[in-house]
Amino acid sequence: MDERLSLLLHEVEERENELLKLLSDLVAFPTLSPPARNTSKAQAYVANTLQAMDFTIDTWDLYPGDPVVVGTKQGQHPDQSKSLIINGHVDVAAMEESEKWEYPPFDCTVTKENIYGRGVADMKGGMAGALFALKLLHKAGIEPAGNIHFQSVVGEEVGEAGTKSCGEKGYMADLALVVDTSDCQIQGQGGVITGWITVESPTTFHDANRRSMIHAGGGVYGASAIEKMMKMISALQELERHWSVIKSSPGFPPGSMTINPAVIEGGRHPAFVADRCSLWITVHYYPEEHYEDVIQEIEEHLFQTAKADPWLKNHLPQFSWGGTSMIEEKGEIFPAFSVDHNHSGVQSLAQAHQLIHQTTVDYSMSPTVTDGGWLAEAGIPTVLYGPGKLAQAHAVNESLERNQLLQFTKTMVAFLYEWFQQPKRGG
Missing domain, CATH: 3.40.630.10 (Zn peptidases)
Structure with a gap:
């Protein structure tokens, strides 16, 4: 030395x-x-x-x-x-x-x-x-x-x-x-990006209309945004499992590319059918990926799921990704x-x-x-x-x-x- x-x-x-x-x-x-x-x-x-x-x-x-x-x-x-x-x-x-x-x-x-x-x-x-x-x-x-x-x-x-x-x-x-x-x-x-997924109805229905929205002959074309968000969550889980099968990266345990449904906000009052629901997710991704490509993959998967639903196909989910501050904007990005x-x-x-x-x-x-x-x-x-x-x-x-x-x-x-x-x- x-x-x-x-x-x-x-x-x-x-x-x-x-x-x-x-x-x-x-x-x-x-x-x-x-x-x-x-x-x-x-x-x-x-x-x-x-x-x-x-x-x-x-x-x-x-x-x-x-x-x-x-x-x-x-x-x-x-x-x-x-x-x-x-x-x-x-x-x-x-x-x-x-x-x-x-x-x-x-x-x-x-x-x-x-x-x-x-x-x-x-x-x-x-x-x-x-x-x-x-x-x-x-x-x-x-x-x-x-x-x-x-x-x-x-x-x-x-x-x-x-x-x-x-x-x-x-x-x-x-x-x-x-x-x-x-x-x-x-x-x-690895990288992290957070995002908000929002399902929103253009019409707000009183709770008394629920029967007409969900039963045969009711005649009301409407839906609960909370219940439709359940489909989005299920689709995210499917995509997450798919990733665990097809994606891997040296140094990471299998299945480390994840989508965490962290926070959910929806509805306005028990007397109304929920007309809006937002889901805050955290996505962990591998260094071989870029967050912009990950975002595109998630959006395309959820759009395809929504298009198969009689109500969501006309009320597609909206997305807001990342942000410069968890304090100011409720969002963040950490590249891999x-x-x-x-x-x-x-x-x-x-x-x-x-x-x-x-x-x-x-x-x-x-x-x-x-x-x-x-x-x-x-x-x-x-x-x-x-x-x-x-x-x-x-x-x-x-x-x-x-x-x-x-x-x-x-x-x-x-x-x-x-x-x-x-x-x-x-x-």
Whole structure:
């Protein structure tokens, strides 16, 4: 091992208290989402931390009270060297008043084995480890040859794509590293899109008309939107089962492409036949698919089902897909992405992991979603790699293994130390 790198890795251990203080500072900001609109102070802290390492700061409001921060350090030889995006979010999962926390959620409680606090696993631990690694390299005078962008985004917990806005601002790189919860595995992910399906009658009938609508000789051409939605749900279940037979993807258990009927809203009063019903669904899809194609497949299947029904064929279902916020629009999109094992940056990360953990890294597909999909959607090779177990994300008494945070930080030091010197060639 390079002697200079060896000294840096030893320094991570010697200065663990500084790493824990950085994480503690981040956790102390109550950036719960929802309610959101509360990350300004946390983002100012991140911006100040980056500025102290000679990063220039670009910031804009995704929503009032929720700014995005991108720190950029210009490389010494940007035209000949590879650029990198490090991405993470400062918002954390919401909490309920009824939750019984044994540890104060916004104070880091450090034991011999674990660190407790809201966001330590998802994903302020990853943010702290990456920032601390950059800090050690900067203090050692080790500067990147290519440009480095550190994206501290907001809104990930509620589908508000702060990361997407970074791409819209023009931030690109040769590799994007999302330091979100992955238990220090190199991961890609499937995608998620939500949608609303609505069945609506142009006429509202009093409940007394129901007999005339459903019995022979009644003569009233009408239907309950709730009952017709039952046909749509049945059709979705058929399509879901069909997918489980014909679709598969490496790294996912069979049948992982699913359609969840999550919320249903319908009717106006017991004295009326329901004239409107809306179903909110969540669709998980494989990286080989694109959400626009998935949407088309669902709509075509439901249209065919509706056309076989005497009433629905004249009152076809309506659709509303995705959205920029679960809070503002009741909708979200998380694109899927796969990891290119042959990418030189991915291989460098795998080598850094093996150096620190003394075992080969596990490649897998995350069963959940992150902002990494928006980076991949922008055409950037993307990888998910961060500390924390998924079971702890959003959990009461959320925790992170202390040793894993230390090992992750060392891995970041080793990876960045090598990356800073990479020439711009190959993939």
